[in-house]
Amino acid sequence: MPELPEVATYQKVFERHAVGKPIREVVVNDAKILRNLTAEQFVEQLTGRTFIGTYRRGKFLFGELDNHAYLQLHFGMTGDLVPYQDPADAPRFERFRLHFTDGSVLGFDDSRKFSHIVWVDDLPAYLLSRKLGPDALEISEDTFLQLLAGRKGQLKALLLDQHALAGVGNLYADEICFQARLHPASRLDGLSDEHKRLIFQLMQEILSSAVERLAYYREYPENWFWQWRQLGRPGPEGIGVVQRATIAGRTTYFVEGWQVLV
DNA sequence: TGTGATGTTGAATG
DNA sequence: GCATTCAACATCAC
Numbered sequence: 001m002p003e004l005p006e007v008a009t010y011q012k013v014f015e016r017h018a019v020g021k022p023i024r025e026v027v028v029n030d031a032k033i034l035r036n037l038t039a040e041q042f043v044e045q046l047t048g049r050t051f052i053g054t055y056r057r058g059k060f061l062f063g064e065l066d067n068h069a070y071l072q073l074h075f076g077m078t079g080d081l082v083p084y085q086d087p088a089d090a091p092r093f094e095r096f097r098l099h100f101t102d103g104s105v106l107g108f109d110d111s112r113k114f115s116h117i118v119w120v121d122d123l124p125a126y127l128l129s130r131k132l133g134p135d136a137l138e139i140s141e142d143t144f145l146q147l148l149a150g151r152k153g154q155l156k157a158l159l160l161d162q163h164a165l166a167g168v169g170n171l172y173a174d175e176i177c178f179q180a181r182l183h184p185a186s187r188l189d190g191l192s193d194e195h196k197r198l199i200f201q202l203m204q205e206i207l208s209s210a211v212e213r214l215a216y217y218r219e220y221p222e223n224w225f226w227q228w229r230q231l232g233r234p235g236p237e238g239i240g241v242v243q244r245a246t247i248a249g250r251t252t253y254f255v256e257g258w259q260v261l262v
Numbered sequence: 263t264g265t266g267a268t269g270t271t272g273a274a275t276g
Numbered sequence: 277g278c279a280t281t282c283a284a285c286a287t288c289a290c
Binding site: 075114115171 | 266267268269270
């Protein structure tokens with residue numbers, strides 16, 4: 001689930017269900033996803049503190065604490081935030097949970113344990129050291145064009161490269177390529193300026209629409225590709241059959257012919 | 263029962 | 277340094 005629109009939605013959940021509420025108790029069920037602190041340290045650092053805000057860059061969400069340290073939440077492939085009150089509603093793969101003084105609970109669910117929870121003392125320094133690119137919804141068209149200049153790799157590889165551009169994942173990369181009618185293996189050095197501007201524009205449109213709809217796929221526009229994104233399906237309006245290939249190291253779906261290889 | 267999965271990293275190769 | 281490929285991480289769902 002968690003690409004930029006999903007994480008932007010988790011940010012809203014976090015703002016609503018965690019920010020401003022003193023933490024009464026912290027329970028760790030599985031410390032595997034805690035990257036730079038032990039379960040004991042995690043509990044000790046958070047108990048009694050209050051989150052006062054959030055920051056998001058790409059797929060990385062940070063909760064700011066009242067001592068101005070940050071807690072990084074990266075959701076991996078299957079991470080999720082689940083607010084609840086009744087213990088019976090705890091998510092199945094809850095790795096830790098925060099109890100607030102008002103009695104509410106926020107659980108962190110993650111079946112595959114690819115999430116990364118990191119304690120961050122100095123956020124700007126941390127972001128620099130991680131070499132995270134600009135957020136895909138914040139980047140300007142000019143900066144985006146500069147990013148592409150001089151690059152020779154594949155279009156999809158760029159979209160997925162979090163050091164170049166933070167936020168686009170496998171699903172939305174395929175969506176952008178489909179709507180731009182460009183084959184995901186197209187070479188960046190073969191793209192015209194018009195192509196590049198089109199990619200930028202579609203990226204903004206797709207991501208912001210998805211954010212507006214809270215990453216709730218069933219409310220996405222009918223002509224979006226995700227619902228055809230399956231091997232062998234007839235694409236929309238008979239444009240061709242959906243194919244599957246490994247591109248930029250990831251399973252990629254596209255419609256040959258409809259999406260031009262540049 | 264095997265296969266694939268919305269992510270990231272680090273190593274190896276060219 | 278750049279581009280690319282691959283394995284690893286850990287587990288679930290179909």
